[in-house]
Amino acid sequence: MRASSLFSLRNLGTAAWVLTLAACSSSSEEIYGEIRALGDFRGGIATWYDATGAGHCGYDASPNDMDVAAMNAPEFSNSAVCGSCAEVEGPQGTVRVRIVDSCPECASGHLDLSKQAFAKIAPINDGRVTTQWRLVSCAVQGPVRYRIKEGSSEWWVGIQVRNHRLPIQKFEYQKNGSWVEVKREPYNYFVASSGMGPGPVKVRITATDGQKLEDTLPEIKAEKTFDGAAQFSLQ
Known part of the structure; x- marks a missing residue:
């Protein structure tokens, strides 16, 4: 647990978001x-x-x-x-x-x-x-990024989206030609409990305004961070 000032009202924990x-x-x-x-x-x-x-x-x-x-x-x-x-x-x-x-x-x-x-x-x-x-929107520089969680492998993988201009609504990966949605966990990683294979893996993220970005992760390797090809538009 991190240090907190006299004026902070909290500790770490789980919660729920109702902004739609x-x-x-x-x-x-x-x-x-x-x-x-x-x-x-x-x-x-x-x-x-x-x-x-x-x-x-x-x-x-x-x-x-x-x-x-x-x-x-x-x-x-x-x-x-x-x-x-x-x-x-x-x-x-x-x-x-x-x-x-x-x-x-x-x-x-x-x-x-x-x-x-x-x-x-x-x-x-x-x-x-x-x-x-x-x-x-966030004033970010460069493309979105994908962080592979520690402990990940081809059989279990957690992926976090970073450096995104707009809030992320959905994360999917392509399996046998179809898009498979991946569950978001409370610790802000999208986790595929059965893995996605060793890679390359084609992924797709959707922002809250409906914009979509597709990228290919070259491999699934724990603690690696990959740049995407683009960033969400302001328009």
């Missing part, structure tokens, strides 16, 4: 440069904790990218929100954060921000402030 595709396709889908709004602003609160960039979503620590946050329990949705981004407006500023963790004790609308992110919207000593926030 309908919410992500509201009338406020505006484009701001390289950022696309994925829903309307809604009221909420923000606290802070001593984040590292790692957490329930299974990402590596990110010391050079500390504008991160944990999603409240009702909206974490079995890790479906992991890697998504949110724009948060506080009393003294605005910050865009990437969701890397869950906050099981936080109620709907509550974001637990990294200390660095919280400092951009309010004084650290405030600890807890009223905000409004909405989901937005």
Whole structure:
């Protein structure tokens, strides 16, 4: 368990996300440069904790990218929100954060921000402030990436999608000419309990707005990360 500040309300745990595709396709889908709004602003609160960039979503620590946050329990949705981004407006500023963790004790609308992110919207000593926030596209660089989980083999494999501009709704792989959907686990890996073979493996990911990307993973090898061929569009 990671260190937490006085103002954090949580420990690691499982939770459920109730943000729906309908919410992500509201009338406020505006484009701001390289950022696309994925829903309307809604009221909420923000606290802070001593984040590292790692957490329930299974990402590596990110010391050079500390504008991160944990999603409240009702909206974490079995890790479906992991890697998504949110724009948060506080009393003294605005910050865009990437969701890397869950906050099981936080109620709907509550974001637990990294200390660095919280400092951009309010004084650290405030600890807890009223905000409004909405989901937005992530300002990522380069193509999507695929991380093969430790312990994976041709007989059991976990794959995590990283560096995605839009939230991931579905992961599939091709078997005997047909697409097979892979279950997403609470720790943010898509796990094929019977494996996908040694590779190459053709995979397909679908964003919450319906966009699809297809890639071929050259092999299934534990702890390897492969770049995809493209990135989701803002349009």
